[in-house]
Amino acid sequence: MSQDTLLASLEVMHRIRETEETISRLRLSEDIVGSVHLCNGQEAIYTGAVRALDLGRDAVFPTYRGHGWAIACGVPPEAVLAELLGRASGISGGRGGSAYFTAPGYGMYGENSIVGAGAPIACGAALAGRFDGSGRVALASFGEGAMNQGAVHEAMNFAAAMTLPVIFLVENNTYSELTPTRDVVRNDQFFRRASAYGMAGVRFDGNDPDAVRDAVADAVERCRNGAGPVLLEAMTQRIVGHYIGDVQHYRPAGELDAAIAAEPIARAERMARAAGVGDTELAALRQRVVDEVDRAAQAALSAPLADPATVEEHVYA
Amino acid sequence: MPEIIEKTLSYAESVNAALSRALEERPETLLFGEDVAIPGGVFGVTKGLRRKFGERVFDTPISESAILGGAVGSAMFGRRPIVEIMWADFALVAFDQIVNQAANVRYVSRGALAAPLTVRTQQGNAPGACAQHSQSLEALFAHIPGIRVCMPTTNQDAYDLLLSAIWSDDPTIVIENRTLYHGAKQPVRIGGPVQAVGGVGLRRSGSDLTVVTWGAMQHRVLAAAERAAAEGIDAEVIDARWIRPLDLDSILASVQRTGRLLVVHEAHTTGGVGAEVVSRVVESGVQLTSPPVRIGALETRIPAAVQLAARVLPGDEDILGAIRRVAHDVPAGRVEAMPAGAR
Ligand SMILES: Cc1ncc(C[n+]2csc(CCOP(=O)(O)OP(=O)(O)O)c2C)c(N)n1
Ligand SMILES: [Mg+2]
Numbered sequence: 224m225s226q227d228t229l230l231a232s233l234e235v236m237h238r239i240r241e242t243e244e245t246i247s248r249l250r251l252s253e254d255i256v257g258s259v260h261l262c263n264g265q266e267a268i269y270t271g272a273v274r275a276l277d278l279g280r281d282a283v284f285p286t287y288r289g290h291g292w293a294i295a296c297g298v299p300p301e302a303v304l305a306e307l308l309g310r311a312s313g314i315s316g317g318r319g320g321s322a323y324f325t326a327p328g329y330g331m332y333g334e335n336s337i338v339g340a341g342a343p344i345a346c347g348a349a350l351a352g353r354f355d356g357s358g359r360v361a362l363a364s365f366g367e368g369a370m371n372q373g374a375v376h377e378a379m380n381f382a383a384a385m386t387l388p389v390i391f392l393v394e395n396n397t398y399s400e401l402t403p404t405r406d407v408v409r410n411d412q413f414f415r416r417a418s419a420y421g422m423a424g425v426r427f428d429g430n431d432p433d434a435v436r437d438a439v440a441d442a443v444e445r446c447r448n449g450a451g452p453v454l455l456e457a458m459t460q461r462i463v464g465h466y467i468g469d470v471q472h473y474r475p476a477g478e479l480d481a482a483i484a485a486e487p488i489a490r491a492e493r494m495a496r497a498a499g500v501g502d503t504e505l506a507a508l509r510q511r512v513v514d515e516v517d518r519a520a521q522a523a524l525s526a527p528l529a530d531p532a533t534v535e536e537h538v539y540a
Numbered sequence: 541m542p543e544i545i546e547k548t549l550s551y552a553e554s555v556n557a558a559l560s561r562a563l564e565e566r567p568e569t570l571l572f573g574e575d576v577a578i579p580g581g582v583f584g585v586t587k588g589l590r591r592k593f594g595e596r597v598f599d600t601p602i603s604e605s606a607i608l609g610g611a612v613g614s615a616m617f618g619r620r621p622i623v624e625i626m627w628a629d630f631a632l633v634a635f636d637q638i639v640n641q642a643a644n645v646r647y648v649s650r651g652a653l654a655a656p657l658t659v660r661t662q663q664g665n666a667p668g669a670c671a672q673h674s675q676s677l678e679a680l681f682a683h684i685p686g687i688r689v690c691m692p693t694t695n696q697d698a699y700d701l702l703l704s705a706i707w708s709d710d711p712t713i714v715i716e717n718r719t720l721y722h723g724a725k726q727p728v729r730i731g732g733p734v735q736a737v738g739g740v741g742l743r744r745s746g747s748d749l750t751v752v753t754w755g756a757m758q759h760r761v762l763a764a765a766e767r768a769a770a771e772g773i774d775a776e777v778i779d780a781r782w783i784r785p786l787d788l789d790s791i792l793a794s795v796q797r798t799g800r801l802l803v804v805h806e807a808h809t810t811g812g813v814g815a816e817v818v819s820r821v822v823e824s825g826v827q828l829t830s831p832p833v834r835i836g837a838l839e840t841r842i843p844a845a846v847q848l849a850a851r852v853l854p855g856d857e858d859i860l861g862a863i864r865r866v867a868h869d870v871p872a873g874r875v876e877a878m879p880a881g882a883r
Contacts (some may be wrong), residue, residue: 256846257668283584309845320844335673337633338602371601374633399602401579407601473579531851535840 226498230275231509232432233491236266237509240488241289241516242300243463246321247305250467254524259321262291263372263461267487268364268394269295271435275385276362277445282348284341284363287322288394288461289334292364292423298363301519310526317529339365339372348447349387356441360446360478362439364392366376367456368399370413379452388446390439391422393456394429400465401473417454429457430487462486490523542731552585554698555660557730559586562706563593566620569599569706573607573624573660574717582626583662585857600760604630608637611657615711615741616645621657622706628663628715635680641687656709656740662716664756664806665853667846674842674849676807678754681713682784682816686699688712688737689783695726697781698866700735707734712767717756723783738782740790743815746776749800749866752791752817754780757854759805764859773867775802783813788820799829802866804859809836829867 239388243263262269265288273295276283285292286499290303299313306324308314315324325333332348335341345363352359369375370393382389393413404412417424423445427434435457442453460482468502471479483489492505542561543811544725547555561568569590571577577599580587590597600607601872604625611621625631631638638659665674682689688710692701698716705712741759744765753761758779776794795801803814803819814834819833838852864870 255668257666257844259668265795309847313845317848318671318844320668322668323844337630341748356622371603372633373605374605399574400582401575402599406578407599426863446846451807484813527684528847529843529845534848534851535838535842536546538840 224518226495226500228433229491229495230269230500231496232270233488234508234512235270235295235334235497236432236488236491237512238478238516239266239269240293240301241512242294242303245304245520247467247515249304249308249520255321255338257320259307259467260288260465261463261467262288262461264482264486265396265459266291266395266526267432267443268392268457268459269319271432272360272362272392272439274432274436275439276330277358280357281330281360282332282345282422283330284332284345284348284361286338286341286365287334287336287371288366288403289324289331290321293324293326293329296326297434298326298328298329298331300516301522302326304520304523305526308523309529310523311529312523312526313529316533339369339375339403341365342369342375342378343381345389346382346387349382349389352388355484360390362390362392364394365397365410366399367393367397367404367413370416371407379420379422381455383422385539386449386451389452390442390446391452392439393454394459395456396459396461398461398465398473401469403473414454414456414539422452423456425457426458429459430485431475432487432491460485526532544728544729544732546729548725549743550722550725551695551698551716552583553725554568554695554728555585555702555716556587556589556704556844557728558699558706559589560592562622562703563589563731565732566706568597568618568620569875570614570619570621571623572600572610572621574600574602574626576624581624584723586624603636604634608634608659609641610657611659612637612642612645615655615657616653620706622655623659625659625661625703626663627673629672629675629700631659631661632807637714638681638687638711639684643743643802646710647686654709655711657711658702658705659713660716661713662718664717664719665842666719667849668844669706669842670842670844673675675678676805676837678715678755678783679807679811679813682813686711687784689715690737690781692717693717693720693755693758693779694741695728697741699728701781703734704737708737712737715755719756729746738785740787741779741781742776743779744775746774746775746798748798749776749779749863750791750794750798751775751802751804751863752780753777754783755805755806757804760854760856761859764856764863767860768863768867771864773863775863775867780817786816786820788824791817792821792824792826795826795828798865799827801828801832802862803832803834804852804854805834805836806838808839808883809834810839812836818832818880830866835859
């Protein structure tokens with residue numbers, strides 16, 4: 224992997240992290256209200272996956288933990304921040320908020336606050352691609368907890384039976400909200416479920432953007448070649464609570480420290496240093512993104528609020 | 541039956557006290573759902589129950605169909621399951637188990653089987669919540685014969701109605717509201733006989749009009765009623781806390797005295813339970829001095845931004861306007877146009 228690619232990934236991951244940190248501050252100051260799910264620690268998944276997709280035609284279906292997906296897909300941090308702040312300039316005009324915005328212009332077809340609901344919809348996006356000649360690959364991303372949702376089982380069989388170009392990407396952070404997912408399954412190696420549906424299944428390090436890129440690129444190739452769906456399992460940890468304010472009392476001692484030591488930004492910086500990139504250059508890269516997100520936050524905060532007179536728009540054709 | 545003691549409890553603690561009593565007194569009860577056992581619930585409502593009651597209290601995968609179906613099946617075989625669906629919006633992924641399954645168990649077996657299960661859930665908007673975490677769905681549940689539905693709002697009702705639901709031999713949906721869980725503590729009578737399902741709560745006596753409401757919305761209704769009182773309008777506020785069975789007799793008795801009816805709910809107006817209340821009252825033939833009015837959420841999706849959601853859901857001003865309209869028989873749409881003195 225080239226140094227350029229590594230630094231490019233690092234920049235995207237910084238952009239996601241800085242946006243999340245800014246959101247966290249704005250939530251604590253109550254400029255943003257309500258439940259917010261941050262993705263700190265899981266940035267490499269979005270960063271690596273998007274590098275393997277062609278967002279001009281492919282479609283991504285993430286979850287409520289979707290700010291990072293949006294930014295990796297190219298949504299400007301200002302549009303994300305403005306959304307959470309209820310501004311007219313928000314990516315969904317304040318309709319979606321933190322957990323349910325959508326950015327179809329960027330290939331990001333919506334967060335979803337119903338666990339697992341994006342998976343069957345991704346099947347439909349892939350199905351449409353069969354008829355519109357686009358060669359579209361649909362990627363549904365969800366947590367490992369969603370693997371226990373009926374809709375996800377149905378979607379996997381549906382995609383496999385119809386040989387649909389769908390990538391089911393499991394972001395395995397090992398928790399279903401406050402419950403360790405291994406406590407509610409017999410086997411927590413989720414990629415192994417793929418074979419039961421007749422799919423390929425692969426598990427890899429979700430904190431390594433290149434490992435993610437490679438796995439998604441292979442899956443995209445299979446999909447485009449008509450080999451049908453793939454189940455990918457990216458191993459990761461969130462290094463923040465399930466939602467802002469979650470004190471994470473459910474974590475065993477030491478687990479969070481280990482997760483922080485392995486988190487993707489620190490990891491990528493270690494690799495960059497090993498490849499000869501200097502501390503000054505790394506600091507400058509980060510600072511550039513910090514400044515960019517700061518400006519985005521200022522712009523979002525001074526933008527006008529979404530207008531209540533518009534609440535009845537867009538319900539019907 | 542334990543003796544009655546009074547404790548000062550929050551709404552969440554009242555729910556917890558009812559669950560604790562049920563698990564204590566009815567060994568056939570089970571309590572399960574996502575995050576309810578070891579974490580003690582995402583809102584902390586079920587804290588301590590796992591430690592106290594062991595394996596009858598357990599965490600489940602994120603599998604609403606299995607949770608609700610597991611409740612139906614275990615209820616058919618002598619257990620008395622109490623399950624939690626974290627948000628009413630999530631019941632929709634498993635609605636079959638309520639509507640096609642739980643509601644039919646007694647019917648199709650001609651009484652040989654029953655499904656004495658309780659579903660605890662919570663609903664409604666809270667600041668910042670999205671369209672998939674904000675809906676008020678009581679009408680969907682209440683539409684189904686065979687299902688019972690209640691919406692406790694006071695801390696005492698959070699305790700009493702949940703016990704009535706658990707003791708009931710029919711599938712019962714108890715709809716709570718997360719904005720109430722950690723509100724003010726109130727004195728709650730714990731122990732004593734478990735009440736039969738049904739009945740209303742009289743929240744404010746008045747003689748000029750009857751306002752029927754339920755759920756957290758009634759706090760806004762009560763505030764609006766006080767403001768109306770300052771204008772000389774004396775509103776009676778009835779909490780129709782059991783949506784099904786609906787206690788029509790109590791509502792009619794009030795409307796007979798006041799001759800005027802307003803229904804206020806957080807749910808959407810079209811097809812809402814307000815339509816049912818108004819129809820029943822009109823069908824009864826009771827004399828009304830002014831046309832009945834119902835207000836609910838605007839006919840749109842519920843937006844996340846606070847100022848947008850505030851427009852969609854009935855607010856204090858909307859409720860006060862509706863009270864004035866019903867009390868003074870002002871034609872629809874004219875309230876805002878009237879000078880303040882003429883209202
Ligand atoms: C159908 C449904 N059930 C329950 C929930 C509540 N809920 C929100 S996030 C979550 C945990 C999801 O865990 P996982 O799929 O592993 O994703 P993670 O949050 O770890 O990213 C739950 C249970 C929901 N939103 N939708
Ligand atoms: Mg998870």
